[in-house]
Amino acid sequence: MRRIFIPALGLVFLILGFFFSCTSAPREHIPVREENLTSFSKEPAKEEAKKAEKSKEEYAGVEICQTCHSPVYDQLAKTAMGKLFLKHPRTAAERIGCETCHGSGTEHVSSGGKSVAGMVRFTKGSPTPVSMRTDVCLKCHEKRERLFWSGSVHETKGLACTTCHVVHTGPGALTRFQLANLNVEDTCVTCHKEQVRAENKFSHHPMREGKMDCTSCHNPHGTTSPKLVKAIDTRELCFNCHAQYRGPFLFQHPPVMEDCFNCHQPHGSAYPSLLKSPPIRLCRDCHITFHNVPFTIGPAGSIKTRIGIMAGTACVNCHRNIHGSNNVQGNLFFR
């Protein structure tokens, strides 16, 4: 019973939502909503009209573009941007349609499609400089997650918006984020093979199981923090899901307090718990073994009997609360 309860509840919710929308948003109200959208533009009506008149002279118009590029037009019309630009423009700029992004196509039209001079083209290998292509997109999209695009590492490396996103056609054109590939990982793997393929390593975050993707931790559009992580600092990122290690603890372990990535490799590891190196060696990257016990070989080369205790998580077998302890006797992270 429980197995069908949740999906049934979901469907009921959807149906109720649908009926609610039908009753609260009848057809007659649509023009009103459209007016509301248009009124978002603060430009006075006269100026709007003047701009519209001017645009008629400067631009070829959507209908002309559609004549030769109907497959692209049809595809664009299905996207969120296409719906706004082609059916419900909110501003004079949006009303221009295709030429809002591609620039005036009058010369292109008058040359019978042969000349593309002055037009902004977004395809790979386009002569239009990347910065100019990006500027076109940022005119509307430089907010929210894109606030720090300027100066971000992806901008620096010469990536255009259309390196990862598509506007008209492509596998992800009809999805919400209009990615150039089927999903986030397929998009990132083009340049970040080492990081994305690490999801196949023994210890990994649930990426290949579909419970996370690259954007769970990174904002590829730019952040104020290093490595494009979605937190104010790399140290704070992991606490988005693992706040149990945030503390502050009565007894702190300095590398934990400074950065989780000192010991963990978040993209994947051959060792348990996403550790950077085998547990038996990780701790000794910093610590000399104090114990008067040669765990593997004795001074004379004889095998010792306590090697087994260094299996598993090695030092952490005993120093279990290694992320920090709240126990007064936890100075060595035993308890």
Add this chain to the structure above:
Amino acid sequence: MKMKFKREIRAVFLAVMFITLTCAGGSAETDVITYTLNGFISVGGGWLSDLPRHMDRGYLKEYRPFPQGFLADSELKLESKEGLDYYGFRMSHPGLNHDQDYFLEAGKLGVYHAQIEYDQFQHLYCTVNPSTRNIGIYIQRLRFSGYYEPTPEIALFAEDQFLRRTGCQPGSFVVGPGNPYNFTTYLRPINYRQNDLRAGVEYDQPQANDKQSVFQGRVTYHLSTFENGQADMLLPNNANTYVSLPPSNMANYVTAEGALDLKSFYKTRISGSLSYGWLAQNDYTFEATTAAGPPPTAAGRYTGGAGLSATTIAAYIAGVSRPIPQLTLKASYRAYDFDNNNVNTNILNLAFNIPGGTAFDRRLEQYSYIRQTVNLGADYRVNNMLAFELGYTWQGVDRNYEQGSTSSNSPRVGLRLSPTDWLSLTTNYEFTARTGSNFLNYEFVFEPTSLLTYKFYSGSLIQNKANVIAEVDPLNSVTCSFNFSIHSDTYTDNTFGNSTFGLQSDRGWSAGADVSWRPHDRVALSLGYDHQQLHSEELALAYPLLGQPGVVTGDSGPVLTTSDSYDTFIARADVKLIPNKLDFTTRASYSFSNSNFNNHIMPSLNEYYGDINTFLTYKFNDHWACKAGYIFEVFGLSKAYQRLYTQGITAAGVAGNNQGYNTLDGFYRNATAHIVQAFLQYRF
């Protein structure tokens, strides 16, 4: 057997019921009133063909159970005909415990969007302990996010993530009197609740023309709470020993961000952020007692709240300018200040970091630090084919209470080349020189006979990093990408009189290639391969011998080397065998890793994982389709390593005392899984 049949019957019954419902709505819902319905519903089942022992399949089920039994997937989108309003519903694997996902969204283009998602997954640990079938954590996640734009200039946004973790994970505890180097395993209870709420408002000044300067600003509040339903536990078979579990805590952050676009001033954009955070932890601590353990009464073992807190300040400011179209100049400053308020806190008469105090006091290691980064860069585009990048980064970390400071300088160069429209090449090289200084010699205080070590993450270092990315499209139907990266870290610390114990070097390289080929409109093929090689050296094992001065090094020589290699292959094929009728898709991956510890006691660690996911889809008509598939998964780990985990190693090859049930997430048994799935799909 009876149960099995019952389960199958139930699956079929539910499937049929679901299909009936689908048919009833399907004929009329494609176009309803002022809305259009898109998407699909598919129902079916999965059968696992082999039945290895439950515990043996731990790794393959690490994050989700096998997709077997009744299965359904759905993705529906309801859009108003004029295109502005939309509602969406998505679900996968309803009813499949620990792998269900439900998603609902609603919105109006350019005005608002809201979504809510509930999903489950699991984290199973290895289950070598035959008395415990399931060691794992079960995670439930409820996420909400949305925004509302009352005007194009203003956006209100909020998101919330609630995480619930229950179950247990492997734990261990040192046992015995004195310093026995022995431990026992137990199951640590997990009962966590975490909630992260973010809400804020953003203002974006509209731009009337290309030359107008505009301002953007955003204020966000983030509240994060973590609650552990069980903050301690009494160890089994250790009547007086309590272990602290992660304490409940909370954090508040207020962040103000903004950007100023100065279009008329060399196309300059200045952006910045300032965040203030307050972290608090007031869970109870245990009474200070002797090593024999706290008092036996539960009420007597607590001392009250820890009363610990810390504040953080994160600041960022960046300027990007384009004085001429070909040149971009950048400068940024970033700081993260962790201000520890617990340095002078007294609790149970233990003073933290008293100058000249005992080693025990010092090992509390409470300190504050600030990490600052200055970044300068210039990017010059010679023409459409060639661009250069020059950059320099300085980073400094200052810690108080004799914890030392670290400073690094990193110049870098980059080149972007696009000689033709079918080839692009990006390459970068970065050099880093890091210096660590003024560290407190903890180890010297604690163990006078030991040589001293340093901290690899803060000590002196020389680092070289380079990478190349190439994209080649030799034919319209072929796309290739290649990656190569190499790094070399050499640790050169001599803080303690040229004592260089600890990590010595870390070197590695990786190379990868992907090829996609579309020989025909109906055929898409892709292949990928990635290889990674890592090699590290450490000088770490040193221990004093009782009654003897000096230090002994061992473990196959003073330098321990670890060599890792990883290989990953992927292959995909999408073939439309009969256009609009029969589609074939397959995805396969295989990865292999080898870790060599260069030590005759520690066996090499080999792991492999492979999967194949193949489906045939037959479309009866525009609405109905059926889909059948085969999923194969395999995992393996080197036997010698498994023995190390299950038995430990003794001179006689006999299992150690209580290390045999060491279930610390380091080991899973070899396993394979064959799953057959079949679905019936209705597309709107």
